[in-house]
Amino acid sequence: MSFLQIVEGPLFWVAAAVFVLGALWRVGGLIAMKRRRDIAPPTGSAAAGFIRGNLRHFLPRAAFARRTWIHLVGGYGFHLGLFVLLLFAAPHVAFLDKRILGFSWPALPRWAFILVAEIAFAGLIILWVRRISEPVMRLISDADDHVGSWLTFLVMLSGCFALQQSHDALRATHMFLVDIWLLYFPFSRLMHAFTFVLSRGHTGATYGRRGITP
Amino acid sequence: MSDQQTAGQRPDEAQDDRQDGAAAAVGKFLEFTDGAVASYFESCVHCGECAEACHFYLSTGDPRYTPTYKLLPMVKAYRRARAPLRTVRDMFGLLPDDPTLDELREWGPLVYDSCTMCGRCTLVCPMGIDIAGTIARMREGYVAAGLAPEGLVHATEMVRRTTSPMGVTAKALRAQVEHQEKETGIPISLDEKGAEYMAILSSMEIMGYPEVIGAYARLFKAADISWTISTKAYEATNIGVQIGSGALAREIVQRVVDAAEELGVRHVISPECGHAYGALRWAGPNLIGRRYDFEVVHIIELIDRLRREGRLPIGNRDARRITLHDPCQIVRRGGLLKEPRRLLDAAASDFVEMDNAGIANLCCGGGGGVSANPRAAELQSRAFSCKLDQLNAIEGLQAVVVPCANCRSVFEDALDEREIDNFEIIGLGELVASTLDQDKAAQG
Numbered sequence: 001m002s003f004l005q006i007v008e009g010p011l012f013w014v015a016a017a018v019f020v021l022g023a024l025w026r027v028g029g030l031i032a033m034k035r036r037r038d039i040a041p042p043t044g045s046a047a048a049g050f051i052r053g054n055l056r057h058f059l060p061r062a063a064f065a066r067r068t069w070i071h072l073v074g075g076y077g078f079h080l081g082l083f084v085l086l087l088f089a090a091p092h093v094a095f096l097d098k099r100i101l102g103f104s105w106p107a108l109p110r111w112a113f114i115l116v117a118e119i120a121f122a123g124l125i126i127l128w129v130r131r132i133s134e135p136v137m138r139l140i141s142d143a144d145d146h147v148g149s150w151l152t153f154l155v156m157l158s159g160c161f162a163l164q165q166s167h168d169a170l171r172a173t174h175m176f177l178v179d180i181w182l183l184y185f186p187f188s189r190l191m192h193a194f195t196f197v198l199s200r201g202h203t204g205a206t207y208g209r210r211g212i213t214p
Numbered sequence: 215m216s217d218q219q220t221a222g223q224r225p226d227e228a229q230d231d232r233q234d235g236a237a238a239a240v241g242k243f244l245e246f247t248d249g250a251v252a253s254y255f256e257s258c259v260h261c262g263e264c265a266e267a268c269h270f271y272l273s274t275g276d277p278r279y280t281p282t283y284k285l286l287p288m289v290k291a292y293r294r295a296r297a298p299l300r301t302v303r304d305m306f307g308l309l310p311d312d313p314t315l316d317e318l319r320e321w322g323p324l325v326y327d328s329c330t331m332c333g334r335c336t337l338v339c340p341m342g343i344d345i346a347g348t349i350a351r352m353r354e355g356y357v358a359a360g361l362a363p364e365g366l367v368h369a370t371e372m373v374r375r376t377t378s379p380m381g382v383t384a385k386a387l388r389a390q391v392e393h394q395e396k397e398t399g400i401p402i403s404l405d406e407k408g409a410e411y412m413a414i415l416s417s418m419e420i421m422g423y424p425e426v427i428g429a430y431a432r433l434f435k436a437a438d439i440s441w442t443i444s445t446k447a448y449e450a451t452n453i454g455v456q457i458g459s460g461a462l463a464r465e466i467v468q469r470v471v472d473a474a475e476e477l478g479v480r481h482v483i484s485p486e487c488g489h490a491y492g493a494l495r496w497a498g499p500n501l502i503g504r505r506y507d508f509e510v511v512h513i514i515e516l517i518d519r520l521r522r523e524g525r526l527p528i529g530n531r532d533a534r535r536i537t538l539h540d541p542c543q544i545v546r547r548g549g550l551l552k553e554p555r556r557l558l559d560a561a562a563s564d565f566v567e568m569d570n571a572g573i574a575n576l577c578c579g580g581g582g583g584v585s586a587n588p589r590a591a592e593l594q595s596r597a598f599s600c601k602l603d604q605l606n607a608i609e610g611l612q613a614v615v616v617p618c619a620n621c622r623s624v625f626e627d628a629l630d631e632r633e634i635d636n637f638e639i640i641g642l643g644e645l646v647a648s649t650l651d652q653d654k655a656a657q658g
Contacts, residue, residue, distance in 0.1 A: 022299065029298025030256060033249035040499045041509075043549060057342045063574040064338040067266040075261075075340070136262035139277040145260050187299055192257045192341065199257035200342035202250035210496060210549035214336045214344075214573060 004172040015182035022186025042209035049208010050201040074126030081120025232315040239355035246351035264335035270328040281335040284324040287313035327590035332542035332577035353458020365587040380417035384445040394428040406442035412479040414450040416487040418619035429647035437525040447473035452493035456583030464501040488543030518553040529651030534612035540575035541618035580624030598628040617642040
C-alpha cells in the first residue's frame, strides 16, 4: 500500500472518525452540562433569542465596525474562502462523489479557484499577522491558536500544490496534512466552528427572555 | 514572613491557607460553570475584539483590560476539571495548572476594578460571549477565597448592620420622606398595607437625590395610584450581586419579597438604579427559588406605561438640549431600550441622542461595584473619559438624563473633578414629574 493510499484510505478514515466522534463528544459534553434554569418571568422568548443571537453576531454593529474592520475583512475573507474551496474545489467535489457521497455538483473553474484561494490565504495571513503583532492578540493568544492557524495554512497551501492532481507526492502531502488537521480539530480551538452556535445561542436565550439581543 | 502569612502563623499553616483559599475559589468557579459558561470558554477564538468595546481598555490602551483575558483563571480551572476531552489533553501534558492564590490575587483588579459588568463586550464578540455575566460568576470564587476588594467588603458589612451599603437607616428614610412631603405638599405613606405599589430606592437616591421621592409623589398622585415605602425593605441596592455573594444577594432580595408580601402590594417598583433592577427583576426569583406574588416593574417602565395610558399628562416640555445616558443594566442587560426614549420624546423638546446611543452606549465606568471600590478610583475616572467624549460631541448640551443613581453619582463626581459645569445631570422620573401638566393631572 502506497503512502498516498494510506493517507487517502485507512488514515483518512481514522482521522475522519476521530473528527466526527471527538466533535460530537465535545459538543455533546457542553450540551449535557445544561444551563442554569431561569425562573424569572420572561418578557420575550428564549428560543427566539437563541436564533436571533446566532444571526445577530454574523454582522458587526456599526458602533464597532470602524475599530474591528481588519478582523471583519480578514475573518470573512478567510472563512468564506475556506468554505467555498472545501465544497467547490474540483478535486474535493470528485473526492466527495467517489469516496463518500456518491453524487456531485458543479465545481469551481480554475480561475475562480485561484481567486477564492487568494482571498482565503489573504484573510488567514491577515488574521495571523495581527495575532503576532497586535498587543491585545499577542497577550491573549496561546499555542493552540498558532497551531490551528498554521495547520490550516499548510492544508490550504498543499491543496493548491495538489490542484492539478498530477503528482501523487503532492496529493499525498495534502491528504496527510488533512488527516493531521482532522485529528487535531476536536481537541483544539478549531472547534469554534461548532461551539459558536452554543455560545451565541446561550447569550441570545438569556437576554431574549429579557426582550433584547445584545 | 510573606504578605500572605498572618502574625503567629507557621509558614506551613500559611501555605495551607493559600491552598484552601485557591481551592475555595476554584470550587466556586466550577460550581458556576454551567453549559452556557462552558460554551463561552470553548468558543473564544482569542480575537481580542472585546477590547475594542471595553472602556477600561479604550481609556488606557492596556491589553490586560481585554475582557476575555479577565476570565483566564476561571478558564484554567474549567479546562483542568470540566472540559470535555480533557483526559486526552492530559495524556499530552496539555492541561493547565489550577490557579494559585497569588495568581487570583494578581487578577483581582481585572475582575473587580476594571469590569463594571456592563456587557458591551458581548455586542462586539463574534461568538456572542457574555463576559459580564461570567465575571459575575467568577466573583463568587473571589468572595469564597476572601479576595474581594476591601471597599466592597466594607459595604457588605454595612448592609448586614443597617440593610444599606451607605448605612441609611429607617430613621434617615423617614426624615427624607417628611422633607419631601413638605417640599411637594403631598403625603407619602410608609408601610401602608394594601397599597398597589411598593417603591424601593437606592441609598444614593435617599441621601443624595431625595427629590426622587418627591418626583414619585407627584407622578403617582397625578396617575392616581396608591403606593408606599416599607421601612423594613426600602433599600434596592444589592451589594451581594456586585461583590459576587449569592447568599447575600438572596438575603437582600428576600427582604424585599417578605416586605412586599406582608404589605400585600401587587407591584414593586425598581428604582432608577441599574444593577438593582437586574438583581430583583431577573436574578431575584432564581436566587430565592420561586417566582414572586407581585410584579417587579422598573420606574421607567411604569412611568412610560402610565403616560401611554394617558394618566400622566405632559404640559410644557423641557426646552433644554438634553441627551440620555443608557445605564447598562437597565438597557443593554435589562431590555428597557424604548421606554426611556419614549419618555424623553414626550418630556423634552430638544432630545438628542449621543454617539452609540442605546444598546451600544458606553458605561459610566462606575457600575458593577467599581464605584464602591476605592482601589479602582483612578481607573474609574479614566474610564469616564470615554463617556465625556460622547457628551462633548453634542454641541450646546445643557442636560444629561441619567436614569441610574449610581451612574448619576459617578457623572457628578467625574464632572466636579474636571470642573465641568456646563450641563446638568438629572433623573428621568424627576424630568417627567417636572413637566407634568398640573391642571390636567388635578382633573384626573
